[in-house]
Amino acid sequence: MICDLHCHLSGVDGRTPGERIAQVIEIGDRLGIERFVFYMGYPWSQDPAPDEFRRQNDQVIEALSHWHHRAFGFAYLNPKHEEESLKELDRTVKDGPLVGVKLWVAVRCSDKRLDSIIRRAAELKAVIYQHTWLKSGGNFPGESSPLDLAELASRHPETPLICGHTGGNWEVGIRAVRPHKNVFIDTAGSDPTAGFVEMAAGELGPERIIYGSDCGGRSFASQIGKITSADIPEAARKQILAGNLRKLLFPILKAKGVRL
Amino acid sequence: MIDTNVYLSRWPTRRLPGDAAPALVEKLRTNGVTRAWAGSFDALLHRDIGGVNSRLAAECQQHGDGLLIPFGTVNPLLSDWKEDLRRCHEVHKMPGIRLHPNYHGYKFSEPAVVNLLEDAAKRNLIVQIAVRMEDPRTQHRLLTVEDVDPTPLVELLPKFPKLRVQLLNGLNVLRPDALDKLIAAGQVFVEIAALEGIGGIANLLQHVPLDRVLFGSHFPFFAWESAALKLQESELAEVQRTAIERGNAQSLVRP
Numbered sequence: 001m002i003c004d005l006h007c008h009l010s011g012v013d014g015r016t017p018g019e020r021i022a023q024v025i026e027i028g029d030r031l032g033i034e035r036f037v038f039y040m041g042y043p044w045s046q047d048p049a050p051d052e053f054r055r056q057n058d059q060v061i062e063a064l065s066h067w068h069h070r071a072f073g074f075a076y077l078n079p080k081h082e083e084e085s086l087k088e089l090d091r092t093v094k095d096g097p098l099v100g101v102k103l104w105v106a107v108r109c110s111d112k113r114l115d116s117i118i119r120r121a122a123e124l125k126a127v128i129y130q131h132t133w134l135k136s137g138g139n140f141p142g143e144s145s146p147l148d149l150a151e152l153a154s155r156h157p158e159t160p161l162i163c164g165h166t167g168g169n170w171e172v173g174i175r176a177v178r179p180h181k182n183v184f185i186d187t188a189g190s191d192p193t194a195g196f197v198e199m200a201a202g203e204l205g206p207e208r209i210i211y212g213s214d215c216g217g218r219s220f221a222s223q224i225g226k227i228t229s230a231d232i233p234e235a236a237r238k239q240i241l242a243g244n245l246r247k248l249l250f251p252i253l254k255a256k257g258v259r260l
Numbered sequence: 261m262i263d264t265n266v267y268l269s270r271w272p273t274r275r276l277p278g279d280a281a282p283a284l285v286e287k288l289r290t291n292g293v294t295r296a297w298a299g300s301f302d303a304l305l306h307r308d309i310g311g312v313n314s315r316l317a318a319e320c321q322q323h324g325d326g327l328l329i330p331f332g333t334v335n336p337l338l339s340d341w342k343e344d345l346r347r348c349h350e351v352h353k354m355p356g357i358r359l360h361p362n363y364h365g366y367k368f369s370e371p372a373v374v375n376l377l378e379d380a381a382k383r384n385l386i387v388q389i390a391v392r393m394e395d396p397r398t399q400h401r402l403l404t405v406e407d408v409d410p411t412p413l414v415e416l417l418p419k420f421p422k423l424r425v426q427l428l429n430g431l432n433v434l435r436p437d438a439l440d441k442l443i444a445a446g447q448v449f450v451e452i453a454a455l456e457g458i459g460g461i462a463n464l465l466q467h468v469p470l471d472r473v474l475f476g477s478h479f480p481f482f483a484w485e486s487a488a489l490k491l492q493e494s495e496l497a498e499v500q501r502t503a504i505e506r507g508n509a510q511s512l513v514r515p
Binding site: 011012023024027028030031133135136137168169171190191192193194195198213215216217218219220221222223224225226228229230231 | 274275276277278394395396397398399400401404432454455456457458459460479480481482483484485486487488489490492493494495
């Protein structure tokens with residue numbers, strides 16, 4: 001079984017969210033992906049105002065409407081708008097169908113404005129995904145690195161956090177989050193450089209690695225290949241491809257009465 | 261299956277699974293690869309290119325029982341590069357060469373490069389151009405290298421109608437309109453190692469003729485399976501799959 005942590009509705013053809021998700025799932029089926037997690041609508045906005053992140057979350061909710069047996073969604077929030085983000089969390093997760101939080105590049109995640117969002121998400125058992133990169137040429141002003149996430153993780157040691165992309169520069173990202181046992185890494189959205197998963201499994205343990213693709217911009221194939229090619233035990237591969245995400249999602253799905 | 265984009269030796273900043281020739285050969289053979297066009301990572305930074313090419317040829321001969329086909333490198337900014345080209349062709353019997361313009365610091369507009377392409381065409385050598393080796397966002401801070409801009413070839417290639425050029429790792433770099441112009445300018449081929457986007461091969465075939473698309477993995481820098489699974493990710497007719505897996509490469513090497 002393969003569960004994909006990291007899917008988008010952008011970079012995919014289709015006039016409506018429904019057409020887009022159908023295409024993603026059809027192509028994912030060819031590679032045996034059984035569950036998909038979507039966040040953010042389209043077009044993308046790096047620093048969305050509350051109206052904009054609500055609109056994008058509504059696109060995701062619309063996309064999921066016929067696919068609750070295959071797909072889940074996370075709420076896109078912007079910590080610059082702390083109060084509105086908390087209300088959106090309640091609207092989409094507590095009272096809606098979404099099961100997690102996506103934080104992108106509006107505010108670096110070491111910022112204290114994230115704290116209330118992390119606490120509320122934890123109360124709701126929502127899975128928390130934070131984008132990170134550590135670009136050789138420099139990040140966007142509000143873009144987090146794994147070092148920022150490590151800082152956030154140390155303030156919330158009991159709350160599971162996902163380090164999106166493992167910072168892209170995975171050798172550095174893995175080291176940055178290694179001491180923080182509440183941090184999981186996402187393998188999505190970077191070139192399929194060999195050795196990534198082997199190092200992560202050795203340094204973090206396979207139980208802290210989650211497969212994701214970052215489709216539609218990325219290829220399912222290129223991203224799954226990182227895992228299927230890795231020189232690791234089969235049991236570890238299964239954990240990475242599905243088991244770890246299922247375990248993270250389990251508390252909120254159970255609370256919502258959803259079977260995975 | 262023919263993999264048109266593999267490398268021998270060591271990546272400068274990382275040990276890779278498969279960076280020793282026996283392991284590389286075993287990986288390729290296990291996955292049904294019968295021929296692999298191999299360059300050398302040493303060609304990026306070593307200045308004794310003749311030595312790099314000799315070692316590449318020797319390793320290809322020593323490992324894999326003919327599976328590895330060497331593609332030596334020529335740097336047209338180095339003195340007496342014509343001798344390197346001659347050896348690739350006449351001594352090592354290579355079917356082509358692999359260029360690294362960004363690591364070697366030249367543009368396609370420079371006279372020596374035009375001269376090199378002309379000589380390669382006369383010798384009937386395939387010219388592979390590595391558009392990118394590594395995502396610039398993940399490069400070591402002491403080894404930052406921009407992507408190659410192959411668009412000047414649009415003006416250049418009509419002068420060499422017999423020249424066969426293959427772009428390596430270019431599909432995540434080139435915009436579709438730029439690629440279309442290159443394909444129209446001459447005998448330009450691509451491979452799928454850096455192709456991204458879901459259903460990527462099917463999308464590519466909407467604007468690039470099937471006979472220009474070859475299989476390539478950029479192994480061992482990339483996970484080999486990442487390229488192979490792309491053949492599964494797109495719904496391909498058997499004729500399309502066969503052409504990409506081997507038919508187009510066979511035609512290219514035997515024009």
